[in-house]
Amino acid sequence: NAELLASASEAGVVDLSWLRSDTTVVPADIKYPTDSGLLTKGVSQIARLIARIKAASIAPRSAFDDPTPSARQAAHRIGFKLRRRSDDAKAEVLAITGELADLAETTLEQARRVLANANRVVDRPVRRLRRMLADLHHLIEAVGQLVAQTRLRLAGETPPAKTRRVSLHDDDARPIRKGSLATPTQFGYTGQVTDNRDGIILDYEIEPGMPPDAPRLAPAVERIITAIGRVPDAVTADRGYGQASVDAELEALGVKTVAILRKGQPGAARRSVEAGDDFVELIKWRTGAEGRIAALKRQHGWGRARIRNLEGARVWCGWGILSLNAIKIAAICS
Known part of the structure; x- marks a missing residue:
């Protein structure tokens, strides 16, 4: 996948004007554990x-x-x-x-x-x-x-989610609560996806359990800068990433516009920033990340990791990213 992105970048078909990140659960290939x-x-x-x-x-x-x-x-x-x-x-x-x-x-x-x-x-x-x-x-x-x-x-206690075993053979799968009404608790891994306006996924990450979103965004953008050799103009993500420290980290990398809604009630100065035209447009575009993830789950294997353990899930999901990117880049080049 890295070689594909490098070739696409050399061909000038990788757009870095806008990037967006979102997370999702990648279920492990296990039955509901009791x-x-x-x-x-x-x-x-x-x-x-x-x-x-x-x-x-x-x-x-x-x-x-x-x-x-x-x-x-x-x-x-x-x-x-x-x-x-x-x-x-x-x-x-x-x-x-x-x-x-x-x-x-x-x-x-x-x-x-x-x-x-x-x-x-x-x-x-x-x-x-x-x-x-x-x-x-x-x-x-x-x-x-x-x-x-x-x-x-x-004894009336709850086993810690970080170490709770939910499978005999998948040692790294963990319970994850993402707020879904249909499936409030899922079992597997958390994946982060960062794509551009053309739908090309420039960075992905699979981690066990449910790590916090905010600390993962700047490293993802930094990996993209290293791989592509250019700094994105704008980065957006959902409210789970909304911290002043995240904005500061992205700006330190050279990102000109960061459009992430903050948690809690914003002050007057922050409301003014969030009402800006560019900010609003980026936030509207960000909602499409859910569609990108839905396509990954429906068409490219992210609906269930068929290889056991963390490394297996990373390999499985990596092939899904490669197949999606190959289709997107081929369409752009043609």
């Missing part, structure tokens, strides 16, 4: 993996009781109780979830013994066996974290 669902899936996967390890004659005498039937039965009981939608049902669900956490802890103790015994006997450089043991170690760590989260919830 404590009971993740625990059930976790212990079941541990059981299947240990069965494969034992089938390879590794740690065959290590005791392990398959928890899958008990875990699935508990999950079905939770589903049945939730259909009642009463206060008693909620209390019963919490009790069953506690049983699942106990079952998971027992499973983890046995799985750790199996893993320790397997590591002692596996001295053969067989990639498949070592991969299975690495997968088992990862599952033990993941389920252990899920048990700790469940214990917090049962």
